[in-house]
Amino acid sequence: xLTANHxxxxxxxxxxxxxxxWSDFKLRYKNSALGFLWSLLDPLLMxxxxxxxxxxxxxxxxxxxxxxxxxxxxxxxxxDRGTSLSIWGIxxxxxxxxxxxxxxxxxxISTCIMALMMTALEFVVFIIFMAVFRVLPGMxxxxxxxxxxxQFLIILGLxxxxxxxxxxxxxxxxxxxxxxxIGFFATPIIYPITIFPENVRWMVMLNPMAQIVTxxxxxxxxxxxxxxxxxxxxVVSSILVLMIGYIIFDRLEPKFxxxx
Amino acid sequence: xxxxxxxxxxTFQIPHEKRNTFFENLMGMVRPNHYETFSVLKDINFxxxxxxxxxxIGDNGSGKSTLLKIIANILRATKGTVRVKGKMTPFLELGxxxxxxxxxxxxxxxxxxxxxxxxxxxxxxxxDVIEFAGLYKFEDTKLKNLxxxxxxxLAFSTAIQTDPDVLLVDEVLAVGDMExxxxxxxxxxxxxxxxxxxxxxxxxxxxxxxxxxxxxxxGGGEQRAFGETEEILDKYVYGAKEASLEGKEAVExxxxxxxxxxxxxKKVSITDVKFLDKFGGESGIFSSFDPxxxxxxxxxxxxxxDPVFGIxxxxxQIQHLYGTNTELKNITIDQIEGEGYIDLEIESIPMLSxxxxxxxxxxxxxxxxxxxxxxxxxxxxxxxxxxxxxxEVPCRWVA
Numbered sequence: 274x275l276t277a278n279h280x281x282x283x284x285x286x287x288x289x290x291x292x293x294x295w296s297d298f299k300l301r302y303k304n305s306a307l308g309f310l311w312s313l314l315d316p317l318l319m320x321x322x323x324x325x326x327x328x329x330x331x332x333x334x335x336x337x338x339x340x341x342x343x344x345x346x347x348x349x350x351x352x353d354r355g356t357s358l359s360i361w362g363i364x365x366x367x368x369x370x371x372x373x374x375x376x377x378x379x380x381x382i383s384t385c386i387m388a389l390m391m392t393a394l395e396f397v398v399f400i401i402f403m404a405v406f407r408v409l410p411g412m413x414x415x416x417x418x419x420x421x422x423x424q425f426l427i428i429l430g431l432x433x434x435x436x437x438x439x440x441x442x443x444x445x446x447x448x449x450x451x452x453x454x455i456g457f458f459a460t461p462i463i464y465p466i467t468i469f470p471e472n473v474r475w476m477v478m479l480n481p482m483a484q485i486v487t488x489x490x491x492x493x494x495x496x497x498x499x500x501x502x503x504x505x506x507x508v509v510s511s512i513l514v515l516m517i518g519y520i521i522f523d524r525l526e527p528k529f530x531x532x533x
Numbered sequence: 534x535x536x537x538x539x540x541x542x543x544t545f546q547i548p549h550e551k552r553n554t555f556f557e558n559l560m561g562m563v564r565p566n567h568y569e570t571f572s573v574l575k576d577i578n579f580x581x582x583x584x585x586x587x588x589x590i591g592d593n594g595s596g597k598s599t600l601l602k603i604i605a606n607i608l609r610a611t612k613g614t615v616r617v618k619g620k621m622t623p624f625l626e627l628g629x630x631x632x633x634x635x636x637x638x639x640x641x642x643x644x645x646x647x648x649x650x651x652x653x654x655x656x657x658x659x660x661d662v663i664e665f666a667g668l669y670k671f672e673d674t675k676l677k678n679l680x681x682x683x684x685x686x687l688a689f690s691t692a693i694q695t696d697p698d699v700l701l702v703d704e705v706l707a708v709g710d711m712e713x714x715x716x717x718x719x720x721x722x723x724x725x726x727x728x729x730x731x732x733x734x735x736x737x738x739x740x741x742x743x744x745x746x747x748x749x750x751x752g753g754g755e756q757r758a759f760g761e762t763e764e765i766l767d768k769y770v771y772g773a774k775e776a777s778l779e780g781k782e783a784v785e786x787x788x789x790x791x792x793x794x795x796x797x798x799k800k801v802s803i804t805d806v807k808f809l810d811k812f813g814g815e816s817g818i819f820s821s822f823d824p825x826x827x828x829x830x831x832x833x834x835x836x837x838x839d840p841v842f843g844i845x846x847x848x849x850q851i852q853h854l855y856g857t858n859t860e861l862k863n864i865t866i867d868q869i870e871g872e873g874y875i876d877l878e879i880e881s882i883p884m885l886s887x888x889x890x891x892x893x894x895x896x897x898x899x900x901x902x903x904x905x906x907x908x909x910x911x912x913x914x915x916x917x918x919x920x921x922x923x924x925e926v927p928c929r930w931v932a
Contacts, residue, residue, distance in 0.1 A: 292646040300634055372626040373647055374606040442555035527609040530602070531545065 275519050279376070286379055293383035298390045312391065313398055316346050323463050335465050337408055337494055340399075344493065345462035345486050347395045352428055352482060353453050355388035359432030360439045360446045367533045377526055378519075381436045385429050411496035416488065420499070423511040424485050430511070430518030437525040440532050461486060478503075481510040534618065535699055535730040536581040536604060541613035543574040543599055543754075573599045574610075575754045581747075583618070583698075584728040586721075588735060588745035588762060590769055595751040597734045601625070601703050604732065619698025619730075622649055626703075628688030633677035637668055640676050641691050648695045658694050666690040685713070693720045699730045718743075738766055738820070739916050770820050770915055771810045797904035801837050801869065801895045805830040806910045821885050821917045822925070827877040829893050831904075836870045840903065844877060845892040847908055848923060854889070860898065883924040886916035 283290070302308035320343050327333045327342075335341050362384045363370060369380065403410070439445040460482045461468075469477055477483055484507045491497040499507075546568045552558050574596045581587050589597050602608040604615050605623040630647050631640050641662050645655045663672050666686040671679060679687070702721070721744060724731060735741050741748060741762060748765040750757040757772070758765050809826040810816045819825055829842060843858030859866060859875075866875075891910040896902040 288652045289646045292643055292652075296632065296635060296639060296643050299639075300632065303634065366630070368626065368629050369647070371607060372629045373623055375647070442553070442558065444554040444556055448555065530607045 275516070282376060283379070283382070286375055289375060290379050290383045290386065293379070294386035294390065297384065297387045301387075301391070309394070313395065316343070316350055316395055317398070319346055327463055333464060333468075337406060340402060340406060340408060340494055341465075341490055342463060343399055343402055344490055345460075347392060347399060348424065348486050348489060349457055349460065349462050349482070350395065351388060351392040351424065352431075353457075354391060355385050355428040356431050356435055356449065356453070357446075358388055359384045360435045360449060362432065362436040363440050363529060364436075364443075364533055370533055371530045377529060378433060378522060381432050381522075382429065385425065385432055388428070389425060408494060410493050413492040413496050413498045416492040416499060420485055420488050420492070420507065423481075423507050426511040426515045427481055427485075430514035430516070433515075433518035433522040437522045437529075440525065440529055456480075456482065481507060481514070484510075534580055535583040535585070536618075536732065537614075537616040538577055538579050538600075538604065539614050539616075541574055541577040541600070541603060541610045541615065542572070543596070543603060543608070544611050545571045545573055547571060573754050574603070575756075577613070577751075577756050579749055579756070579759050581730055581732065583730055584725075585747065586725055586731040586733060586745045588733050588741035588748040589751065590735065590738070590741055590748060590765070591751035591757075594753075596754045597751055598625075598703055600751070601701050601732065601734050605701050617699055620649060620696075621699040621701065622695045622697035623701040624692060624703065625701070627685060627692060631676060631684065631688065634675060636673045636675055637663065637666075637679065637687055638672045640687065644688065644691045645694060648692055649697070650695060654694070662687075662690045662694060689713070689716070696727075697729060699732070700724060701732050703734045704736065738769075739919055742766060742917060766820070767811075770818055771812060771814060771816045793907070794909055795904070795906045797894075797896070797902040799904060800835070801831050801833040801840055801903040803829060803893055803895060803904045803906055804832050804872070806891070806893050806906075808910075808912050817911075818913045818915060819882055820915050822881045822883075825879045825882050825912075827879070827891070827893075828874050829877070829895075830872070830874045831869065831895060832872050833869045836868055837897075837903070838868045839898060840866055840869060840895050841898060842866075842875050843894045843896070845894075847890040847892070849888045849890065851890070851908070852923075854884075854923070856892075858894075882914060884914045885918075885920055885922060885924060886914050887923070888913050 302312065320339070323342055323346075324339060328338060359381050362380045363377065366380060370377065435445060435449055459477070460480060461477065466474055466477060466483070466487055478487070484503055488499040488503060488507070491499060547570075549567045549569065550561070552561055552566065577596075577600060579587075589600065591597050599608060601623070602625070603610050604617065605621065605625070606615075607623070607625075628644065630643055632643065635643070638659065641659055642655055645659075645662075646652070650658075663669055666683070666689070668679070668683060668687060671683065676684060676687075718740075721731065721733075725744070731744070733741065733745060745762045747760060748762040749759045750765050750769050758768050807815050807828045807830070808817060808819070809828055810819060811824045827844060829844075831842075833840075841858050841860045843856065843860075845856035846854040848854060888911055890908040891912070892905070892907050893910065894902055894905040896905070
């Protein structure tokens with residue numbers, strides 16, 4: 274469980290967490306010198322396709338739609354990448370589980386941090402886009418780190434549960450892929466929340482990712498701070514997801530070495 | 534007290550049908566899955582003092598490695614508790630977490646961190662590690678392009694940088710050539726001198742004898758004995774009676790050569806031969822340099838005057854090693870009648886290791902043998918030291 278004791282232990286292992294994250298991150302881009310650029314191509318191509326389709330065919334009219342869309346894609350990619358890589362966090366490293374011991378959530382945490390590093394690179398591109406389209410963020414940008422931290426906790430919570438479940442049920446990875454796909458369309462990424470009638474919006478906004486994407490856009494692109502109630506909801510839900518993730522992980526952890 | 538193991542039980546449940554996916558589990562709700570339960574460890578209790586070196590021995594499948602993994606916290610005991618004081622480092626495998634696509638230098642960083650070194654320690658020692666592994670020219674080469682020998686050297690020189698309080702070692706010494714093994718021994722000696730507590734699982738009794746103050750003997754998941762190494766090793770070697778006697782029978786059946794196995798006019802017949810260990814018990818396995826008594830049982834239906842008993846020793850490849858008899862040793866047996874036995878006492882077995890065949894015979898001073906049983910008995914010798922060859926030549930180096 275995420276007790277003060279455990280957090281202290283994780284702090285003692287900070288070198289290991291960062292070293293694992295950093296070496297995985299480097300490996301990802303090392304095999305081709307252009308690896309880094311290729312990885313950026315993915316969200317940009319997606320942006321291009323969605324932009325063309327939705328501005329011309331669907332006629333969605335949103336201020337700074339390019340940035341609106343790109344921010345949504347980057348944030349969703351963070352969740353997608355963090356969880357899909359973490360699913361392999363335990364079963365992908367059998368020798369680290371069977372031949373040596375350290376708290377095993379470190380494997381998941383370091384994978385999530387690697388996903389964070391990749392997302393940070395995409396944000397660099399996003400900043401360039403903002404400069405190109407001459408959009409300046411306001412004071413509300415101060416909310417960004419806070420919301421981003423909440424998103425990280427949600428991704429970590431989901432990743433812990435998924436990584437642990439995937440040790441025992443190897444099809445969790447496929448099931449999760451489908452869920453992520455559905456989530457992409459159920460979350461206001463390509464469209465604004467306003468396309469829904471007023472009375473069903475709250476249902477869409479129960480999804481913490483919908484809260485995150487909406488709040489991020491408001492505070493980065495539209496100089497609007499989040500509503501206090503939404504903020505409280507986000508904090509509570511992200512802590513809840515993290516706790517549930519840890520409960521599932523801790524329940525399944527003792528037999529990892531036998532089940533891999 | 535550095536390590537305390539109390540009432541450790543470990544059972545593994547092995548399902549008849551392995552269900553690896555969510556889907557299979559859903560489908561399997563209809564048919565319940567049956568489990569086979571194996572008790573791998575049964576009530577293990579022992580305590581290791583700080584700075585002590587303890588060996589863990591036992592046959593394959595006796596639970597040695599499982600016990601070590603439970604102490605390392607990799608596997609969890611079904612019941613019981615393990616307490617370890619201080620920083621523990623397991624050497625269960627060299628090069629854990631090595632990545633073939635990273636350079637030697639990067640791998641040292643990752644592996645060193647896994648083995649519990651801080652970033653500063655790694656930065657300080659990384660050049661020593663590369664130097665020690667002899668990979669100065671290859672520090673920026675990807676691991677996959679290094680030979681496997683280089684990889685092992687790299688892993689080893691990184692691993693020995695750790696400074697644990699408790700070290701768990703599992704058969705690492707079994708891999709590698711003589712020179713590498715010697716290096717390992719040197720390092721373990723250094724650790725011992727520094728007062729590191731070591732738990733050492735090994736098949737190599739010689740190594741256990743040289744390193745370990747005390748030894749734990751496991752058999753079939755049970756704690757057979759725990760105590761001074763010499764005493765426990767004797768128990769292990771001479772305690773495995775049933776197994777070793779089976780070995781003896783096997784020889785008698787498997788030798789189906791064309792040559793006759795036994796001949797003689799049976800005026801005296803040899804009824805049995807027993808190998809007795811230093812405790813007077815029968816055994817088929819002996820440690821090198823231990824005493825051994827060969828007891829030859831005979832039966833003479835009528836009085837036989839002045840018989841001669843003899844033996845001959847062979848290697849498994851039927852090289853004649855040694856032969857002697859009572860006549861050559863100037864022993865005169867006046868007469869024998871009925872059942873009896875004669876002993877040949879060997880003060881210290883000079884053979885180093887392997888299986889040896891024995892011929893026993895009884896014959897008159899001149900003429901045809903009463904009974905001659907050719908190479909039908911055998912015993913095994915386990916090595917104690919690290920000398921090589923068939924037998925030891927008493928000698929010493931003078932420098």
